[in-house]
C-alpha cells in the first residue's frame with residue numbers, strides 16, 4: 001500500500017476492540033518510531049508503553065479518553081536531551097521536543113495502520129496529572145498519548161474525519 005493510501009485510510013479510532021496487540025506488532029511500531037528524524041538527531045523521545053490496568057486507569061484519570069484501547073504510548077521528551085535553538089529571536093531558547101515527539105508518534109501511527117491496527121492521537125489530558133500520576137522524572141515532558149488497537153464492529157470515522165479545508169485555505173505558494 002502506498003503512503004498516500006495509508007494516509008487516506010487512517011482515521012481516529014474511538015471504538016477499539018479489547019483484544020491485545022501482538023508483541024511483534026508492538027515492537028515493529030516502536031521500531032518505526034525509532035527511525036524518525038529528530039532535531040540534531042538528539043532522540044529525546046521517551047516512550048512509556050501503557051498496558052497494565054493500573055496504568056490505563058491513571059491515563060484516564062488525567063483526562064485522556066482511551067476509548068477501550070488495549071495499549072497506548074505515552075510519548076514524552078527529555079528536556080535535558082532535546083535540541084534547543086538559542087538563536088531564535090521569537091521563542092526564547094526554542095526547543096524541538098514537541099516536534100520530535102510528534103514525528104516519532106506519526107511514524108508509529110502510520111506503522112500501526114499498515115499493520116492493520118487503528119490509532120487515536122490524544123492530547124486531551126492534563127500534563128500535570130500525567131506527571132504526578134505516573135511519577136515521571138522531572139526531565140520527562142509529556143507530549144501526547146497514542147492509543148492503539150484493533151477496530152471493533154462499531155468502528156467508524158467520526159464526522160470530523162471527512163472535513164478537511166481546501167488546500168487553497170491552508171497553502172500559499174510564495
Ligand SMILES: Cc1cc2nc3c(=O)[nH]c(=O)nc-3n(C[C@H](O)[C@H](O)[C@H](O)COP(=O)(O)O)c2cc1C
Nearest residue numbers: 010011012065121122123124125157158160161162
Ligand atoms: C494534536 C492532536 C490532539 C488530539 N487530541 C485528541 C483528544 O484528546 N481526544 C480525541 O478524541 N481526539 C484527539 N485528536 C484527534 C482529532 O480530533 C482528529 O484527528 C480530527 O478530528 C480529525 O479526525 P480524523 O483523525 O478521524 O481524520 C487529536 C489530534 C491531534 C493531531
